Amino acid sequence: MSEEILVNVTPRETRVAVVENGMLQELHIERGWRRGVVGNIYKGKVQRVMPGMQAAFVDIGLERAAFLHAADIVKPTPVAEGQSEGEEAPLPPAPTRPIAELLREGQEIVVQVVKDPIGSKGARLTTQLSIPSRYLVLLPRTRVVGVSARIEDEAERARLKGHITSLSPTGDSHGYIVRTNAEGQPEEQLAEDVAYLGRVWGLIEERARSARVGERVYEDLNLPLRAVRDLMRKDVEKVRVDSRETCERLRVFAAQYMPGLDEKIEHYTGARPIFDLYGVEDEIQRALDKEVPLKSGGYLVIDQTEAMTTVDINTGSFLGQRNLEETVYRTNLEAAQSVARQLRLRNLGGIIIIDFIDMTDSEHKRQVLRQLEKSLARDHAKTTVYEFSPLGLVEMTRKRTTESLERQLSEPCHECGGRGTLKTPETVTYEIFRDIVRQVRQFDAPRLMVIASSKVVARITDEESAAVAELEEFLGKSIRFQADDQYAQEQFDVVLL
Numbered sequence: 383m384s385e386e387i388l389v390n391v392t393p394r395e396t397r398v399a400v401v402e403n404g405m406l407q408e409l410h411i412e413r414g415w416r417r418g419v420v421g422n423i424y425k426g427k428v429q430r431v432m433p434g435m436q437a438a439f440v441d442i443g444l445e446r447a448a449f450l451h452a453a454d455i456v457k458p459t460p461v462a463e464g465q466s467e468g469e470e471a472p473l474p475p476a477p478t479r480p481i482a483e484l485l486r487e488g489q490e491i492v493v494q495v496v497k498d499p500i501g502s503k504g505a506r507l508t509t510q511l512s513i514p515s516r517y518l519v520l521l522p523r524t525r526v527v528g529v530s531a532r533i534e535d536e537a538e539r540a541r542l543k544g545h546i547t548s549l550s551p552t553g554d555s556h557g558y559i560v561r562t563n564a565e566g567q568p569e570e571q572l573a574e575d576v577a578y579l580g581r582v583w584g585l586i587e588e589r590a591r592s593a594r595v596g597e598r599v600y601e602d603l604n605l606p607l608r609a610v611r612d613l614m615r616k617d618v619e620k621v622r623v624d625s626r627e628t629c630e631r632l633r634v635f636a637a638q639y640m641p642g643l644d645e646k647i648e649h650y651t652g653a654r655p656i657f658d659l660y661g662v663e664d665e666i667q668r669a670l671d672k673e674v675p676l677k678s679g680g681y682l683v684i685d686q687t688e689a690m691t692t693v694d695i696n697t698g699s700f701l702g703q704r705n706l707e708e709t710v711y712r713t714n715l716e717a718a719q720s721v722a723r724q725l726r727l728r729n730l731g732g733i734i735i736i737d738f739i740d741m742t743d744s745e746h747k748r749q750v751l752r753q754l755e756k757s758l759a760r761d762h763a764k765t766t767v768y769e770f771s772p773l774g775l776v777e778m779t780r781k782r783t784t785e786s787l788e789r790q791l792s793e794p795c796h797e798c799g800g801r802g803t804l805k806t807p808e809t810v811t812y813e814i815f816r817d818i819v820r821q822v823r824q825f826d827a828p829r830l831m832v833i834a835s836s837k838v839v840a841r842i843t844d845e846e847s848a849a850v851a852e853l854e855e856f857l858g859k860s861i862r863f864q865a866d867d868q869y870a871q872e873q874f875d876v877v878l879l
Contacts, residue, residue, distance in 0.1 A: 384402070384403055384404075384619050385400065385401070385402045385615075385617055385618050385619060386400075386401045386618065386619055386620045386621070386622065386660075387399070387400055387401075387609060387610075387613055387614065387618060387620070387621045387622070388401060388622050388650075388656055388657065388660060388662065389606050389609065389621065389622065389623040389624065389625070389628065389632075389656075390624055390655070390656055390657050391606070391623070391624060391625035391628045394413060395411065395412070395413050396411075396412045396413075396604070396605045396606060396628075397409065397410065397411050397412075397657070398410040398605055398606065398609040398613075399657065399660070399662045400613060401660055401662070402760075404660070404661075405665075405723070406660075406661075406662050406665040406666075406727060407723060407726050407727060407760075408613075408726050408727060408729075408762075409662075409666060409669075409727060409729075409787060410605060410609065411605075411787075411790055411791075412604065412605035418498050418784055419444065419495045419498060419499075419505060420495050420496065420497065420498050420602070420783050420784065421494070421495065421514070421601075421602030422494070422495050422598055422600060422601050422602060423492060423493070423494045423495075423511060423586060423590075423598070423599045423600035424442035424443060424492070424493055424494075424495070424596070424597065424598055424599060425442075425490065425491075425492055425590060425593040425594065425595055425596070425597050425599055426440040426441060426442040426448070426490070426491050426492070426493045426507070426595065426596070427440065427441045427488065427489070427490055427491070427595040427596070428440055428485050428486065428487055428488060428489045428490075428491060429441050429447050429487065430447075430487065431481055431482055431485055431486065431487055432481070433480055433481055433482050435481075436451060436452040436453075436480070436481045437449060437450060437451045437452060437481060438450045438481060438485050439504070440491065440493060440507055441595065441596060442493065442495075442505070442507070442596060443595075443596025443597065443598070444499065444504070444505060445499070446499060446503075446504035446505075447504055448493070448495070448499075448504045448505040448506070448507045449503070449504050449505070449506050449507065450485075450493060450506075450507040450508070450509070451506075452479075452480075452481040452484060454496075454506075454507065454508040454509060454510065455481075455484050455485070455508075455509050456508070456509055456510040456524065490595060491509065492509070492511070492590050492599065493507040493508065493509055494507065494508055494509075494510075494511045494512065495507060496508050496783065497782070497783050498783060498784045498785065500782070500784075500785055500789075510524065511586075512559075513579055513582055513583060513586070513600070514561075514602075514611070514612075515575045515578055515579050515582075515611075515639070516561075516563060516571075516575055516611055516639045516640060517560065517561055517563050517564035517567055517571060517572055517575045518546070518558050518559065518560060518561060518564065518572070518575045518576065518579060519558065519559040519561060520556055520557075520558060520579040520582075520583060521556060521557035521558065521559065522556050522583055523555055523556065524556070524557040525555055525556075525557050526557035526558075526559075527543055527546050527547055527550075527557060527558050527559075527560075528557075528558075528559045528560065529542055529543055529559070529560040530559070530560060530561055530562045530564075532562045533560070533562060533564075533565050535565075538565060538566070542560045542564055542565075542572075543560070545569050545572050546558050546560060546572065546576070549569070549572060549573050549576045550576070551576075551580065556583070558576075558579075563615065574639075575639075578639075582600075585600075586599055586600045606623070606628050606631070606632055607631070607632065607635055610632050610635060610636055610640075610647075611635075611639070612762070613762070614636070614640065614643060614646075616643075618646065619646065620646055620647075620648060621646055621647045621648070622648055622649075622650040622656060623647065623648070623649055623650060624649075624650045624655070624656045625649075626649055629647060629648070629649040632644075632647050633647050665727070666787075666791075669724075669727050669728055669787055669788075670787070670788055670791065670792060672684055672685065674720060674724055675698075676698070676713070676716050676717060676720055677716065678712065678713060678716050679697070679698045680695065680696055680697045680698040680713040680716065680717065681695075681696055681698045682694065682695055682696075682717060682720060682721065682724065683696070684724060684728070684730075686728075686730060686786060686788060689733070690732060690733040690734065690735055691730045691732065691733070691734045691735070692734075692735045692736075692737065693721055693724075693734065693735070693736045693737065694737045695713065695714060695717040695736070695737060695738050695739055696739070697709060697710065697713050697739060707741065707742060707743060707746070710739045710740070710741055710746075711741060711743070711746045711749075711750070713739060714738045714739055714741065714746075714750045715749065715750055715753050717738065718738075718750050718751075718753040718754040718757060719753065719757045721736055721754065721757075722754060722757030722758045722761065723757070725758075725761070725765075725780055726761050726762075726763075727787065728786055728787045728788060729782070729784065729785070729786045729787050730780060730782075730786050731763065731779075731780045731781060731782020731783075731786070732779065732780070732782055733777070733778075733779055734777075734778050734779065734780060735775055735776070735777055736754075736775065736776040736777075736778065737774070737775055738750060738770075738774065738775075738776060740774050741774075747770050751767065751769065751770065751776065754767060754776070754778075755767055761780075763780050763781045763782070763783075764780070764781040765778060765779065765780045765781070766778060766779045797870045797871070797872070798872075804871050804872060805871065805872050807835075807837045807838045807840075807841045807871065808841065810834070810835075810838045810871065810872055810874065811838060811841055811842055811846055813874070814832055814834065814838070814842070814874050814876070815849070815853060817874075817876050818830060818832070818853065818857070818861065818876055819853075819857070821876050821878065822857050822859060825878055827859070827878035827879060828859065828860065828879070829859060829860045829861075829862065829878075829879040830859055830860070830861050830862070830876060830877065830878060830879065831861075831862045831863075831864060831876075831877045831879055832861065832862070832863050832864070832874060832875070832876055832877070833864050833866050833869065833874065833875045833877065834863070834864075834865065834866070834869055834873065834874035834875075835865070835866070835867070835869040835870060835871050835873065835874075836865040836866075836867055837871055838871065838874065839863050839864070839865040840865070842863055843863060850863075
């Protein structure tokens with residue numbers, strides 16, 4: 383499998399695309415005026431403690447107060463008697479004490495953002511700080527050494543765990559999580575990361591002591607550097623960057639933290655925009671559509687709502703060759719692959735309900751579910767897939783830390799208010815008639831004028847002309863209609879003359 387990372391840099395926007403086998407799989411966008419805050423550490427102040435919700439609102443200098451749940455408040459773990467400094471300790475259990483005993487209003491607290499503000503919700507916080515590097519994640523004041531579940535080789539897991547335990551400085555009460563990228567790395571590389579994280583944490587502690595409330599203590603890397611740190615693996619063939627300055631910066635960063643991989647970073651100098659060359663721009667436009675066509679002729683319908691995302695699968699024009707069950711099975715298999723890609727591309731998270739076409743064969747169901755899990759294996763976000771429900775639905779969750787692609791690039795329609803539909807000219811016509819009667823009964827005027835969109839006026843003066851004549855006779859008033867192209871289809875005004 384060939385994988386490339388494309389970086390498009392403009393003065394106010396940076397975009398990173400992950401392309402696998404010529405197809406866009408992931409898109410990350412960062413705009414200068416609205417950078418994400420996930421990973422940032424702030425000096426905050428508790429505004430409100432809400433015992434009924436076991437949570438508190440914390441002011442960290444953002445537009446809206448951030449949310450901190452009691453389960454995300456972690457106290458440092460003391461070293462148990464008889465436990466050596468290098469020994470692993472379990473993660474602290476979730477607090478059982480009420481939130482009022484853990485926090486008080488006006489208290490200053492150092493917190494980290496784990497979820498960006500999404501929609502009307504403020505950012506989500508935790509007191510369990512984590513500082514990522516290339517191969518490790520530092521967990522300050524938490525005595526634990528964990529290894530990524532994606533490293534499956536038990537011997538490699540034990541090797542990495544042993545190295546990290548031995549590399550931890552004497553008297554160090556911090557914990558570490560070994561990232562997937564660390565697989566196969568020598569001890570020297572891990573030692574560099576441990577030293578780097580130690581320096582970063584020392585700086586954070588120093589800043590936290592002197593920082594004011596609402597001040598940022600630590601900021602995560604910008605998007606291009608994060609992309610190289612998190613997305614660049616050995617199987618990535620190239621990282622192409624269309625900005626010379628950014629390219630040099632990435633090479634320096636890679637040479638320092640990923641020796642050998644810096645050679646894969648190259649400056650793109652082609653005449654065509656880099657995203658056009660790889661067809662990424664067209665893919666982005668298609669990612670905003672509700673319908674996703676499948677090669678077989680079937681299609682997906684993706685609906686994103688506040689509560690959940692639903693995916694419906696249809697056979698469309700695919701007729702199959704053998705029988706109905708085989709046609710349905712093949713459509714569902716293809717759909718499972720497409721769904722996994724669309725979730726990554728559109729950055730959909732939360733609860734996701736997939737309505738596969740009904741299958742009677744239990745083996746077919748198992749194979750479709752397996753295909754879905756296999757296709758999700760390369761997803762960087764944590765996913766959980768459940769078995770088929772009695773209604774034939776597959777329920778799954780995908781961890782969401784930032785807004786979806788649609789909500790980053792789009793806003794609700796001003797004409798329909800985000801409903802996605804408009805009232806028909808016929809519906810608006812009868813609303814106008816009712817409003818005319820209402821106005822005449824309330825106010826006395828000899829004549830009325832109705833201003834509406836050209837579509838509505840055309841219907842009234844043509845198909846509804848007899849109804850208008852009857853209305854004039856019933857009310858004893860003269861009614862005139864005027865079309866205005868500035869009016870939306872649902873807009874109208876009844877003016878008394």
